[in-house]
Amino acid sequence: MKTDLLIIGSGPAGLQAAIHASRKKIKVVVAGKVGNSSLKRAKVENYCCGELLSEGWELLEKGCMQSQNFGVIFKKEDIVKIEDKKNGFFYIELESGENFEAKAIIIATGVTKNTLNVKGENKYHGKGVSYCVECDAGFFKNKKVAVVGNGSAAAMGAILMEAYAKEVILIYKQLDISEKLKQRLDASSIVQVSSQWVKEIKGDEEKMTSCLLIDDKSIEVDGLFIERGAKSAVELFSALSVELDKETYSYIAANKKQETNVAGIFAAGDICGPPFQLAKAVGEGCVAGIFASDYVKSKEF
Numbered sequence: 131m132k133t134d135l136l137i138i139g140s141g142p143a144g145l146q147a148a149i150h151a152s153r154k155k156i157k158v159v160v161a162g163k164v165g166n167s168s169l170k171r172a173k174v175e176n177y178c179c180g181e182l183l184s185e186g187w188e189l190l191e192k193g194c195m196q197s198q199n200f201g202v203i204f205k206k207e208d209i210v211k212i213e214d215k216k217n218g219f220f221y222i223e224l225e226s227g228e229n230f231e232a233k234a235i236i237i238a239t240g241v242t243k244n245t246l247n248v249k250g251e252n253k254y255h256g257k258g259v260s261y262c263v264e265c266d267a268g269f270f271k272n273k274k275v276a277v278v279g280n281g282s283a284a285a286m287g288a289i290l291m292e293a294y295a296k297e298v299i300l301i302y303k304q305l306d307i308s309e310k311l312k313q314r315l316d317a318s319s320i321v322q323v324s325s326q327w328v329k330e331i332k333g334d335e336e337k338m339t340s341c342l343l344i345d346d347k348s349i350e351v352d353g354l355f356i357e358r359g360a361k362s363a364v365e366l367f368s369a370l371s372v373e374l375d376k377e378t379y380s381y382i383a384a385n386k387k388q389e390t391n392v393a394g395i396f397a398a399g400d401i402c403g404p405p406f407q408l409a410k411a412v413g414e415g416c417v418a419g420i421f422a423s424d425y426v427k428s429k430e431f
């Protein structure tokens with residue numbers, strides 16, 4: 131099937147891009163599983179004009195309905211292959227083997243958080259266990275929390291958490307952070323537990339209550355932030371020579387029009403780097419949708 135614009139990812143960035151692009155009367159296809167969006171399990175209280183506390187899955191449902199009303203076609207499958215332009219069209223293959231040719235692409239695949247893979251992690255996700263300090267810090271006001279991780283995401287997360295929680299404990303095997311960040315950490319009230327790691331998360335039916343460490347010591351906490359940095363799906367796009375950000379080489383580099391270095395490929399949302407926030411994803415999706423449709427209309431195919 132041929133389309134003007136293929137949007138990879140049906141999270142808030144992809145959906146907002148679809149809404150803006152489809153209103154410019156071009157053919158838009160969105161690929162991806164809505165259920166895999168980071169927003170699906172979020173309870174959001176910092177999104178302008180949403181409810182005081184919006185359910186992430188409700189926002190996603192509304193976004194899909196809105197896009198469908200503007201004629202957007204949904205393919206609820208993952209993209210498994212993308213090839214460079216042939217005759218001006220990118221070639222894209224879905225997991226079912228179905229393929230598309232698109233004049234332009236918007237990458238809005240979000241990021242996959244690195245998990246701990248320990249007992250209790252899935253059970254208490256959303257019941258004390260979180261992967262995003264920026265998102266969930268407000269739920270732990272005056273509570274005792276732990277942050278686990280060896281890198282800057284964990285150290286920065288613990289420092290941010292200090293402004294909310296009664297007590298913050300940073301658990302790491304060995305810190306791999308800059309000297310400046312280490313100094314900030316040492317000057318803070320954060321309790322550092324080094325040469326340790328979480329091997330199990332325990333709790334009752336309602337919520338987590340403690341972390342079991344590798345030396346079998348138990349730490350009682352109300353919450354655990356797993357901050358092991360973010361792994362993004364950039365591998366899929368490396369074949370197209372899409373450039374990554376020069377600082378971490380983990381995210382796709384895009385300019386103010388959300389254009390990447392490859393003509394016809396745009397990117398929006400978490401895949402472009404932190405802060406991982408709904409408002410940013412939607413804003414970048416809007417910009418990408420507008421400029422991708424302008425690109426399609428300005429070229430002879």
Ligand SMILES: Cc1cc2nc3c(=O)[nH]c(=O)nc-3n(C[C@H](O)[C@H](O)[C@H](O)COP(=O)(O)OP(=O)(O)OC[C@H]3O[C@@H](n4cnc5c(N)ncnc54)[C@H](O)[C@@H]3O)c2cc1C
Pocket residue numbers: 138139140141142143144161162163164165166167168169170171172173174175176177207208209210238239240241260261262265266363366398399400401405406407408409411
């Ligand atoms: C628990 C939690 C709580 C949060 N709370 C808040 C909050 O309170 N406030 C806030 O502002 N933000 C919050 N966030 C962050 C927010 O959800 C994200 O910033 C936002 O969802 C990013 O949108 P996105 O569209 O870039 O990526 P996502 O929403 O992650 O969507 C990515 C989409 O890409 C698709 N995809 C991935 N790979 C492929 C592929 N190969 N082919 C096709 N599709 C693919 C996925 O299926 C998914 O549909 C929270 C996140 C989490 C995890």
